[in-house]
Amino acid sequence: MQAHRLIIRVRYSESDQMGYAHHAAYVIWLESARIEMMRSLGESYRELEASGVLMPVVECQLRYRRPLRFDDEVELRTTASPTGPSRLTFTTDLLLQDTPCAQGVVTVAAVNRAGKPVRLPARLGSTFAG
Amino acid sequence: MQAHRLIIRVRYSESDQMGYAHHAAYVIWLESARIEMMRSLGESYRELEASGVLMPVVECQLRYRRPLRFDDEVELRTTASPTGPSRLTFTTDLLLQDTPCAQGVVTVAAVNRAGKPVRLPARLGSTFAG
Amino acid sequence: MQAHRLIIRVRYSESDQMGYAHHAAYVIWLESARIEMMRSLGESYRELEASGVLMPVVECQLRYRRPLRFDDEVELRTTASPTGPSRLTFTTDLLLQDTPCAQGVVTVAAVNRAGKPVRLPARLGSTFAG
Amino acid sequence: MQAHRLIIRVRYSESDQMGYAHHAAYVIWLESARIEMMRSLGESYRELEASGVLMPVVECQLRYRRPLRFDDEVELRTTASPTGPSRLTFTTDLLLQDTPCAQGVVTVAAVNRAGKPVRLPARLGSTFAG
Numbered sequence: 001m002q003a004h005r006l007i008i009r010v011r012y013s014e015s016d017q018m019g020y021a022h023h024a025a026y027v028i029w030l031e032s033a034r035i036e037m038m039r040s041l042g043e044s045y046r047e048l049e050a051s052g053v054l055m056p057v058v059e060c061q062l063r064y065r066r067p068l069r070f071d072d073e074v075e076l077r078t079t080a081s082p083t084g085p086s087r088l089t090f091t092t093d094l095l096l097q098d099t100p101c102a103q104g105v106v107t108v109a110a111v112n113r114a115g116k117p118v119r120l121p122a123r124l125g126s127t128f129a130g
Numbered sequence: 131m132q133a134h135r136l137i138i139r140v141r142y143s144e145s146d147q148m149g150y151a152h153h154a155a156y157v158i159w160l161e162s163a164r165i166e167m168m169r170s171l172g173e174s175y176r177e178l179e180a181s182g183v184l185m186p187v188v189e190c191q192l193r194y195r196r197p198l199r200f201d202d203e204v205e206l207r208t209t210a211s212p213t214g215p216s217r218l219t220f221t222t223d224l225l226l227q228d229t230p231c232a233q234g235v236v237t238v239a240a241v242n243r244a245g246k247p248v249r250l251p252a253r254l255g256s257t258f259a260g
Numbered sequence: 261m262q263a264h265r266l267i268i269r270v271r272y273s274e275s276d277q278m279g280y281a282h283h284a285a286y287v288i289w290l291e292s293a294r295i296e297m298m299r300s301l302g303e304s305y306r307e308l309e310a311s312g313v314l315m316p317v318v319e320c321q322l323r324y325r326r327p328l329r330f331d332d333e334v335e336l337r338t339t340a341s342p343t344g345p346s347r348l349t350f351t352t353d354l355l356l357q358d359t360p361c362a363q364g365v366v367t368v369a370a371v372n373r374a375g376k377p378v379r380l381p382a383r384l385g386s387t388f389a390g
Numbered sequence: 391m392q393a394h395r396l397i398i399r400v401r402y403s404e405s406d407q408m409g410y411a412h413h414a415a416y417v418i419w420l421e422s423a424r425i426e427m428m429r430s431l432g433e434s435y436r437e438l439e440a441s442g443v444l445m446p447v448v449e450c451q452l453r454y455r456r457p458l459r460f461d462d463e464v465e466l467r468t469t470a471s472p473t474g475p476s477r478l479t480f481t482t483d484l485l486l487q488d489t490p491c492a493q494g495v496v497t498v499a500a501v502n503r504a505g506k507p508v509r510l511p512a513r514l515g516s517t518f519a520g
Contacts, residue, residue, distance in 0.1 A: 275407035
């Protein structure tokens with residue numbers, strides 16, 4: 001399976017007084033990467049929520065190797081695989097001019113409005129099943 | 131009417147590469163000031179929303195005079211007055227060691243879940259009326 | 261002078277429990293609009309700061325008319341004009357499918373690292389001078 | 391060693407359209423917990439940076455078990471231990487009315503302005519050494 005690619009540009013508000021992109025901003029970029037990856041597979045996360053399926057994050061892990069800075073154009077390369085009947089795990093590499101700078105691994109769980117686990121949407125489950 | 135007082139501490143994530151607190155952070159602090167002011171008047175904004183009354187911001191204006199920085203303890207002094215049957219305007223002065231650094235003026239409108247204007251909650255309307 | 265156009269997509273993290281884009285997110289989008297507008301005029305704000313000219317916000321005003329939501333593609337149309345030897349005022353209309361939803365007016369001041377006002381960068385000053 | 395305790399209140403801007411505190415907000419709270427823990431040990435992170443020692447995050451991991459919501463008062467219980475001559479790892483439990491809701495583990499590295507690893511500040515290194 002090919003990695004999904006997304007380019008984001010680091011916002012000024014995401015810089016901190018160290019002069020780096022603040023580490024919490026990466027968590028938000030990873031979310032955009034997941035949503036755009038789903039969209040590229042024909043699944044609108046907005047519509048998914050409207051239909052009653054939420055996908056909250058249950059775990060996330062980030063490793064920061066090289067700092068990113070305001071105005072950098074960062075490439076996010078994301079792959080995903082099911083890690084349970086209602087769980088998807090996304091792995092995202094963040095690169096600046098092809099140099100890996102950070103990596104994030106995020107697991108989301110498909111639940112209904114009451115918080116009960118539900119099956120992954122067919123399109124996502126089968127796409128990632130391999 | 132006495133101004134409501136709230137102390138916030140500038141978070142590291144709120145600093146930017148200029149070394150200042152980013153101007154968008156002030157907007158968020160003003161929101162905390164409104165919510166804490168309401169609480170001090172016996173009105174929980176959380177419960178207000180649960181009861182079906184939302185108070186979205188319809189206008190905000192900020193003037194930045196002196197920069198604030200990470201770790202600063204900032205005092206927010208807030209007053210409010212009704213500016214319509216369903217509108218409240220909050221004026222907040224932001225001070226650092228008694229020196230005014232910025233001012234925000236924010237107007238919120240009481241609406242129901244359908245977005246229709248509703249009367250201000252009695253406690254707020256009457257508190258500020260006079 | 262033609263308005264600069266930028267499309268942003270509302271991030272999930274920018275939604276709030278009302279189901280709207282939080283009003284502080286607009287302030288951050290306006291900043292992206294200013295930076296992209298400068299870039300389109302050949303002025304990199306990153307390089308400007310590196311050269312010792314900062315452009316902190318001294319005033320901002322927002323009017324919110326219609327809510328925006330997660331995943332909306334919002335068009336920002338921005339114009340700018342000098343409002344002093346070291347000040348630029350940017351006016352941005354935010355539209356959803358050509359419907360105006362909000363407007364922001366932001367004034368920035370060109371200062372050096374010591375916080376002293378400096379002349380607007382020639383490219384910006386003359387571009388906007390009319 | 392006793393855990394450091396910090397209470398934060400979930401901000402409205404930190405809620406998302408699921409009605410939960412957004413998962414990126416936790417990352418920011420963890421940062422406040424680290425900074426307040428250092429302060430309680432007599433080490434001001436602001437002064438540390440002013441003296442030329444930065445402590446960027448090199449890794450963070452979060453597990454989300456029960457959602458937190460706007461206006462919740464969340465208790466953060468943090469412990470720390472050195473995981474290298476220039477590294478500290480902080481473990482924070484997030485509790486709502488004594489119920490564990492999430493856990494974060496964050497490693498920071500002490501570096502100088504050039505990004506080179508430096509020894510942990512004596513006060514922190516010896517405090518946590520056991």
